[in-house]
Amino acid sequence: xxxxxxxxxxxxxxxxxxxxxxxxxxxxxxxxxxxxxxxxxxxxxxxxxxxxxxxxxxxxxxxxxxxxxxxxxxxxxxxxxxxxxxxxxxxxxxxxxxxxxxxxxxxxxxxxxxxxxxxxxxxxxxxxxxxxxxxxxxxxxxxxxxxxxxxxxxxxxxxxxxxxxxxxxxxxxxxxxxxxxxxxxxxxxxxxxxxxxxxxxxxxxxxxxxxxxxxxxxxxxxxxxxxxxxxxxxxxxxxxxxxxx
Numbered sequence: 001x002x003x004x005x006x007x008x009x010x011x012x013x014x015x016x017x018x019x020x021x022x023x024x025x026x027x028x029x030x031x032x033x034x035x036x037x038x039x040x041x042x043x044x045x046x047x048x049x050x051x052x053x054x055x056x057x058x059x060x061x062x063x064x065x066x067x068x069x070x071x072x073x074x075x076x077x078x079x080x081x082x083x084x085x086x087x088x089x090x091x092x093x094x095x096x097x098x099x100x101x102x103x104x105x106x107x108x109x110x111x112x113x114x115x116x117x118x119x120x121x122x123x124x125x126x127x128x129x130x131x132x133x134x135x136x137x138x139x140x141x142x143x144x145x146x147x148x149x150x151x152x153x154x155x156x157x158x159x160x161x162x163x164x165x166x167x168x169x170x171x172x173x174x175x176x177x178x179x180x181x182x183x184x185x186x187x188x189x190x191x192x193x194x195x196x197x198x199x200x201x202x203x204x205x206x207x208x209x210x211x212x213x214x215x216x217x218x219x220x221x222x223x224x225x226x227x228x229x230x231x232x233x234x235x236x237x238x239x240x241x242x243x244x245x
Contacts, residue, residue, distance in 0.1 A: 001233055002078030004031065005094045009076040009085060012067040014115035016122060018044035024067045024093065028113060031097050041130050045115040045123035048130065049100070053107040056134055061244055062110045062141040064124060064198050065092050066117030070221040084227050088220040091228060092144035095237040104241035114198065121201040128205040140208050142243060143198035146220060147213035150189045155215050156235035160194035162210040163203035173210060180242040184235055212239065
């Protein structure tokens with residue numbers, strides 16, 4: 001994982017309408033050469049991957065991970081028990097790519113890499129419109145991001161922004177998710193309504209969704225980046241593949 005992070009530590013930026021620097025997207029494409037994953041659909045602010053065998057008529061799980069960044073510096077220092085870098089949102093991009101490279105997701109999984117999350121989430125908006133336009137029977141969308149929540153408790157992942165945030169919908173989502181990850185964390189940190197992220201945008205299109213986030217420490221948008229626990233990165237990637245298996 002640490003070498004993958006270093007290779008993917010390249011900038012990616014947009015102007016709210018299109019990518020102006022697609023370096024991260026190209027790094028992702030390079031990492032997926034020789035795998036079963038191919039670009040299924042793309043637009044000016046998103047690139048959606050599907051695995052060979054994907055059937056657009058069958059129920060589908062979608063992962064969404066923003067590639068745009070605020071800081072000018074882009075780096076990954078992966079040494080020791082605590083890694084530091086420009087991990088908003090490089091770290092969850094890499095976790096998804098790791099799972100894709102290892103062929104850990106089922107055939108009915110789409111993985112979307114999006115732009116403009118740091119502003120208006122136009123990338124997520126494009127993904128939602130593509131899914132609606134192609135009539136994909138979406139079961140659930142999981143947005144991946146970093147979070148300040150859970151760091152002090154030593155958590156490796158959190159479940160946040162479970163939407164729609166009505167009782168039965170939240171209960172149904174947790175009844176599905178929690179049994180898959182309880183052996184990774186017997187008491188997962190759940191925040192039904194948290195800070196705004198891409199899940200809020202997908203909720204606007206009436207998709208059931210939530211965010212699964214990696215706890216970090218530091219100012220996410222600073223030039224110094226944030227710290228993450230090396231062990232948490234591996235556990236986080238495992239939590240994602242269990243949800244997408």
